[in-house]
Amino acid sequence: MSLKKQYINGEWVEAISGNTRDIINPFNQEMIATVPEGDELDARAAITAARTAFDNGEWASTPATERGSIVRNIAELIIRDKEELARLESLDTGKTVEESRGDMDDIAGVFRYYADLADKDGGELIASPVPNSISRVVREPVGVCGQITPWNYPLLQASWKLAPALATGNTLVMKPSEITPLTTIKVFELMEEAGVPAGVANLVLGAGHTVGAELAENVDVDLISFTGGIVTGKKIMQAASVNVKKLALELGGKNPNIIFADADFETAVDQALNGVFFHAGQICSAGTRLIVEESIHDEFVNALVQRVNKFKLGSGFDEETQMGPLISAEHLAKVEEYVETGIKEGATLAVGGSRPNEPELQNGFFFLPTIFTDCTTDMSIVQDEAFGPVITVERFRTEQEAVKLANDSIYGLAGGVWTSDIVKAERCVAKMRMGTVWINDYNLYFPHAPWGGFKQSGIGRELGRLGIEEYTETKHIYQNLKPEPIKWF
Template sequence: MNLKQQQYINGNWVDANVGNTRDIINPFNQEVIATVAEGDASDTKAAISAAREAFDKGEWPTTPATERGAIVRRIAELIERDKEELARLESLDTGKTVEESRGDMEDIAGVFRYFAELADKDGGELIDSPIPNSISKVVREPVGVCGQITPWNYPLLQASWKLAPALATGNTLIMKPSEITPLTTIKVFELIEEAGVPAGVANLVLGAGNTVGAELSDNTDVDLISFTGGIVTGKKIMQAASVNVKKLALELGGKNPNVVFADADFEVAVDQALNGVFFHAGQICSAGTRLIVEERIHDEFVNALVERVKKFKLGNGFDEDTQMGPLISAEHLAKVEKYVETGIKEGATVAVGGSRPDDPELQDGFFYLPTIFTNCTTDMRIVQDEAFGPIITVEKFRTEEEAVKLANDSIYGLAGGVWTNDIAKAERCVAKMLMGTVWINDFNLYFPHAPWGGFKQSGIGRELGKLGMEEYTETKHIFQNLKPESMNWF
């Protein structure tokens, strides 16, 4: 592996200030696949200082938008060039199948292309002035220094959602990837350097959230924090950001309902219910882990799910026939096991799964069988908490109103789905579902043009789309009096 294993600060690849390192583990077999620098608050301060200098005194914020867009487009081209290496690294790092990782790389390049094209499309807005002989206009300017904290489940995809709009709008940034899955982010910073992003504009600090992430949140030279991760950490970031009233963009996960009516296309709904949860072993913030099925097809639907799940092939993400890889770590495996134990204690029934696999070839990895719970109610933790693993809970409903009520019974509001061939019914449900994205006869589809984010405790702000671009800008109103006159008030 020729990948750099250092941090990238002010245009230089550097070791951690105090020399610490961290081993990166393959979740399939626990082998060490890399040893990378482990930064701390001192490294983070150096990166913040570089980003502050580059924003306040550098040329990047005032570089013509077409030129910034060209550099962001070049990053997309380099990602496409190196997509096989990136996909391999992503699968080594996370355990997901290499086919899924290849699809991620296409999406990631698409994100950079989208924001590259958007970079020069907002030339401001002239607004009607009530004052004669004057010009009133609204422009958007970069926020400043941006702290970006990404999760371990989709390391480079989530990084792209933050890097591309921040660079396109003229900000400077410090990115902190998850300390357990940093490899593709390190690689993309090599590509950022190759694309010609000036020194100090994009900085990479490797390390833990309680050191690097805390410094980004606390430091008054950071103007914005964009964080994707758990709700507990998100709340801490909100508290820390209040020190200097930072702008915040938070995506804090979800417990996403997937509502299936009896008049839906049965086979497609079954297939998509499985796809909606079991990609990447359920470690997806938008996973449709709450399956809400109309009572008259409930039993048949569950039986169909169980029969399909029994045939799942677990294994190495680099094996062509593998459908689901391992969980990310021993700690996360233990967390998922604890949720299953809690669900059983609460009275839910394990229809399939509910344990580690007994296949000897999987014993060195962090594997857990795909699991379906039935007899679930909304007062159960297994229904309300984001277990972030290969678990589906199944609830029943009789009426359209009950289905919507169940779907909304959550502190989260990230995403949801409705399956029915009655489009009027689907539209009525969607209008009442309190989520940032609702799919009709689909699940887990996203693309760069559409905004992504949640209602309620799923977060603040949006990523992707024009709204995702606007998160990285400040709005300025400029008024020019073309014929100033004395007021003679005093």
């Protein structure tokens, strides 16, 4: 592939330093592209462009229906180029191309959803206690938005930030993960084609400690939206305090999936596997903590192991592949260390726990789907996010114990409950401290419903109407229709 570029103030540019980064395919470590390696200087140039574009007011004052039309155009262009985008996403991340195609449909759906919402909030009249006056509340764009996205769902996570920011009249600087930038570059090409004005949307490629840090610290940035790890999220919170930026943080989870004995057994097994091993477990909402009722525990684990032993690992472009590689050598090493810790802590390795032996997989960052049993909440493998194809299994005897186990975590992103007793399910859901809880399903999401977490899983919400409100400030406007002297002084 030819050199891809950054997009700053309506121009495709190389890094100011001239530095570049090679992007590799995690399936076989082949180089698939070379991109600029931007740093603080590039970030500052992009922030200046976004600040100027916002302060001149052109985009914010563009009629909401017109902004919505441009956002809708982006959706249609994504569908037009769906196959190319899916191919790039699978090359970049290693996920199956079938999954990437589904991602593109979801991404287009996000842009369409926010295009439809762009002109739906005309403000609110509220009762005024003063005669001959009008009191109203309006929402206005926040300003310059810094947006930092992760490597696991590069374009999907970008869409959750780009679409509402554009629809509400903000300007933005986006920093995708430095290891998976290709589809984000492509969608900026489509945004330019759709008619987004110069300076409104800017793309800087580079590392978190340079580009990301500049976005968090720069006083000309009004909001930071970050999806990623909890350690980095805390650093961003500290840096953002320099000008008390508005924050939207999604910082992952260690998500419980409760299986009651009265659940549909085969469906629960199937969904428990899908909830973790889809995209090799590299999903913030993955149901990596299985909490299984004592009476079915052994049978359930045996069924999981039998299915796992039949998994097909391979290239994302092989139609028979069920699970691709992890994203990088560094991440593979982290998952290996996590598994080694589980063994040292006394958990029982039921299946997996190592790299595969097949010769055709040796150049990729593959790790076998892994299940630990005899797990307890005092184990770090139960508390820490693996972000890989690893399940920990805990036992429970009572409903109260199941909920207590589920809530025993610093995280609160998502969870699941499997039971045929809907009353019991509702009792559990009411007590589970998570932003999303599925009943007899797992990992389903759609643009209309908000996404985000309790506790240390983050601040704020993406998607839904709450997702668009993150990109607005509330203003109260009071108008006296009959002003008179007060005669106090």
